[in-house]
Amino acid sequence: MSNSVSGSGAAGHPARLTGRAWGVLLVLCGAIFLEGIDVAMLNVALPSIRADLGLSTGMLSGVVSAYVLGYGGFMLLGGRAADLLGHRRMFVLWLVVFLAFSGLGGFATEGWMLLAARFVTGVAAAFMAPAGLALVTSNFPEGPVRTKALGVYAGTAAGGFSLGLVAGGVLTSFGWRWVFFAPVILSALILAAALILVRDTGGERPSGGFDLAGAFAITGAMLLLVYGVVRLEHPGDGPGVTGGVFAAGLALLGLFVAVERRSSSPLVRLGILRSAPLVRVNVGALLFLLAFAGFQFLATLYLQELRGWNTMQTGLAMLVIGIDTVLAPTLTPRLVNRFGNTRVLFGGVVVAAVGYALFLPVGMDWTYAAMLPALLLLGLAFSLAYGPLTMAATEGVDEDEHGLAGGLLYTAMQFGTALGLSAVTAVSVAAGSGLDALRTALVVPVAAVVLGAVVIAFGLRTPRAASGPAQGALAESAASTV
Numbered sequence: 001m002s003n004s005v006s007g008s009g010a011a012g013h014p015a016r017l018t019g020r021a022w023g024v025l026l027v028l029c030g031a032i033f034l035e036g037i038d039v040a041m042l043n044v045a046l047p048s049i050r051a052d053l054g055l056s057t058g059m060l061s062g063v064v065s066a067y068v069l070g071y072g073g074f075m076l077l078g079g080r081a082a083d084l085l086g087h088r089r090m091f092v093l094w095l096v097v098f099l100a101f102s103g104l105g106g107f108a109t110e111g112w113m114l115l116a117a118r119f120v121t122g123v124a125a126a127f128m129a130p131a132g133l134a135l136v137t138s139n140f141p142e143g144p145v146r147t148k149a150l151g152v153y154a155g156t157a158a159g160g161f162s163l164g165l166v167a168g169g170v171l172t173s174f175g176w177r178w179v180f181f182a183p184v185i186l187s188a189l190i191l192a193a194a195l196i197l198v199r200d201t202g203g204e205r206p207s208g209g210f211d212l213a214g215a216f217a218i219t220g221a222m223l224l225l226v227y228g229v230v231r232l233e234h235p236g237d238g239p240g241v242t243g244g245v246f247a248a249g250l251a252l253l254g255l256f257v258a259v260e261r262r263s264s265s266p267l268v269r270l271g272i273l274r275s276a277p278l279v280r281v282n283v284g285a286l287l288f289l290l291a292f293a294g295f296q297f298l299a300t301l302y303l304q305e306l307r308g309w310n311t312m313q314t315g316l317a318m319l320v321i322g323i324d325t326v327l328a329p330t331l332t333p334r335l336v337n338r339f340g341n342t343r344v345l346f347g348g349v350v351v352a353a354v355g356y357a358l359f360l361p362v363g364m365d366w367t368y369a370a371m372l373p374a375l376l377l378l379g380l381a382f383s384l385a386y387g388p389l390t391m392a393a394t395e396g397v398d399e400d401e402h403g404l405a406g407g408l409l410y411t412a413m414q415f416g417t418a419l420g421l422s423a424v425t426a427v428s429v430a431a432g433s434g435l436d437a438l439r440t441a442l443v444v445p446v447a448a449v450v451l452g453a454v455v456i457a458f459g460l461r462t463p464r465a466a467s468g469p470a471q472g473a474l475a476e477s478a479a480s481t482v
Contacts, residue, residue: 218267290416321378
């Protein structure tokens with residue numbers, strides 16, 4: 001263990017966060033906040049980008065999809081690279097790439113330039129995110145200290161999604177290019193601090209080399225499957241081609257499994273997928289992000305296109321969801337220490353289901369006060385669910401596979417985000433147009449999060465570990481995992 005904490009953490013005396021530990025945590029939180037705010041800000045700026053560059057609807061959709069393709073396609077490779085080549089090395093290297101290509105996006109004068117910049121930015125995030133999560137878990141000992149650190153980390157990540165809408169509205173008012181330039185400034189500050197503060201903990205790295213055949217197979221499979229999901233947004237645009245894309249993706253996925261079974265140094269140890277808690281947390285993450293991404297997209301359309309609100313008004317309306325930035329690092333770790341990950345996560349998913357359901361009867365004459373209860377519940381839901389999802393992703397996983405576990409989690413989240421956008425778009429188009437179509441599409445987030453609650457509920461049967469005096473809060477926080 002590095003000098004990130006003080007105290008042994010043994011015999012019921014948890015280690016304490018030092019000043020340096022807080023510095024390390026803030027750097028890693030800054031990076032995950034950067035990823036969330038980058039995506040949210042771009043969504044708000046899309047109309048301005050279209051107007052300035054004269055992009056078609058397909059090209060504009062591609063600007064969003066390019067990032068998703070890069071992120072989802074390379075995530076598992078990024079997680080394995082972090083474990084093999086070093087968490088800090090991968091974090092710093094790909095933070096530099098993220099910085100550079102975010103800046104290049106701001107200088108784009110053609111649609112294809114923006115597409116290329118967003119794709120590489122997504123690839124950079126795919127390598128950086130699992131390395132960052134692995135650095136959090138390896139720098140803080142398991143127990144209350146790690147629970148607190150992951151609570152702060154998850155709260156910051158969730159806050160990036162919600163606060164990015166407001167920041168995007170503000171920056172777009174000065175010009176859409178600032179949506180790309182602002183992350184460059186933030187990235188540079190995080191990079192400078194990371195070079196000084198962040199260190200690898202010196203843990204053992206997995207033996208063996210890179211499984212190139214597996215890397216090419218899984219990356220190709222992820223790219224094709226994410227692309228197939230993106231194509232679902234346009235149900236009338238070549239369904240045969242979309243089916244072919246999915247078939248090719250599944251074929252490559254089958255090839256990947258065959259390669260991994262025979263590889264002496266597999267990219268993904270298939271045995272890790274035999275863990276029921278790990279599978280539950282990844283399925284839960286996929287469904288939770290599917291619901292939120294779909295709802296956020298529909299709420300933005302409702303406020304801007306149906307109600308005529310501007311980007312600033314829309315961002316401020318959604319700001320209340322940002323209460324997760326405060327609650328996730330303060331309230332959630334205490335609840336997890338007392339009740340365990342599964343119970344807190346289940347509560348968050350149920351609260352989300354209630355929030356989405358309250359928004360179903362939305363009308364053209366709704367005041368903001370009528371929307372507020374649903375938005376407040378979604379902020380609370382994110383506070384309760386996002387942290388435990390992040391905590392449970394690596395719980396019970398060997399430290400030398402934390403990068404892989406992080407890669408699996410963020411892959412699930414990215415697939416959920418892509419599927420949520422595509423599903424609500426497809427349902428909305430099939431239902432026609434206007435408020436009735438939007439209400440029909442709002443059923444998708446409700447259904448997804450209810451299914452997520454069912455999945456998580458299976459983990460409630462896991463008995464809580466007995467925590468004697470010698471174990472104290474350490475056993476309590478490790479009990480009842482997803």
